[in-house]
Amino acid sequence: MRVHPTPLAGLAVIETDPFADDRGRFERVFCERELAALDPAMHVAQVNLSTTFEAGTIRGMHFQRAPAAEGKLIRCLRGRVYDVAVDVRAGSPTFLKWHALELDADAPLQVFLPAGFAHGFQALTPDVQLLYLHTQRWNPGLEATLRHDDPALAIRWPLPVGTVSRKDRKAGLIDAGFEGVPP
Numbered sequence: 001m002r003v004h005p006t007p008l009a010g011l012a013v014i015e016t017d018p019f020a021d022d023r024g025r026f027e028r029v030f031c032e033r034e035l036a037a038l039d040p041a042m043h044v045a046q047v048n049l050s051t052t053f054e055a056g057t058i059r060g061m062h063f064q065r066a067p068a069a070e071g072k073l074i075r076c077l078r079g080r081v082y083d084v085a086v087d088v089r090a091g092s093p094t095f096l097k098w099h100a101l102e103l104d105a106d107a108p109l110q111v112f113l114p115a116g117f118a119h120g121f122q123a124l125t126p127d128v129q130l131l132y133l134h135t136q137r138w139n140p141g142l143e144a145t146l147r148h149d150d151p152a153l154a155i156r157w158p159l160p161v162g163t164v165s166r167k168d169r170k171a172g173l174i175d176a177g178f179e180g181v182p183p
Contacts, residue, residue, distance in 0.1 A: 001034050003112075008087050008094045010114035012038055013101060014073070018108050027108060029075055030133060038112050039071050039135065048132040049077075052123040056162025060120015061086055061146040061153075065181055069115035070136035076103035076110075079128035081121040082158050086146060089116035090180035098155055103130075116181055118146050122157050145171035 004013040014035075018027035035042050052059065061084065064070050074083065086098045102124070103109060113119055121130070145168055148155060152174040 001028065001031060003034075003038065006099045008085065008097060008099050008117075009092070010038070011085050011087075011099055011117060012112045014110045014112055016108040016110070029110065030073065035073070035112065039114060041135070042071070043135060044133045045070075046134040046137045048134065048138075050128075050130045050132065052081075052128040052130075053126060054162055055123050055126050056159045057123045058120060058148045058157065058161055058164050058168070060084070060168065061118040061148060062120065063088055063116075063118040063144055063146075063181070064136065064139060065142045065144055066115075068136045068139035068142040069181060070134050071115050072113045072117075072119060072135070073133040074103070074111050074113070074119070075131045076105045077129040077131050078105050079123065079125040080104045081123055081128055081130065083111055083121045084119070084155055085111065085113050086118040086120075086153060086155075087116065088118050088146070088180045089183045091183065092116070092180070095180055096152060096174070098153060100155070105129075116183055118144075120148055122159060122161075124159065147171045147173055150174050
């Protein structure tokens with residue numbers, strides 16, 4: 001595994017080393033010891049699988065507040081997505097900046113978001129599946145959402161926006177009072 005930093009501190013792209021032969025492919029996608037450099041308290045508390053049916057669909061931008069703030073390791077298992085992370089850490093020099101990359105089931109890349117980042121993605125193909133390893137369990141009382149189309153973020157989505165959940169559409173816009181989450 002190779003860890004590639006991004007312009008947003010703590011957010012990292014992880015490149016795996018697949019082994020392929022005439023039987024298929026094998027690769028290690030998680031190693032607690034190697035990922036401890038990104039999060040010394042790295043442990044997996046919950047694993048989720050997301051399936052998105054239509055290209056253009058957007059999910060996000062989701063995060064959890066303390067004490068359930070979570071890190072996430074995300075891998076595309078089927079299809080392709082435009083994956084976006086937004087820094088919502090209070091006091092961060094990159095507060096409300098975003099970083100995006102394409103995750104493809106056929107490419108050996110995954111992304112690690114530390115606590116304090118909102119996450120979302122747009123399906124670039126139909127029938128996308130993402131696997132999430134979370135460092136905290138889901139806590140609906142501490143869940144928060146940023147709008148995918150918030151002018152304060154100005155995220156440039158590559159496809160016309162398709163389906164967005166009612167919950168995600170109802171999220172408020174960022175206002176001057178939004179200070180982020182404690183680091």
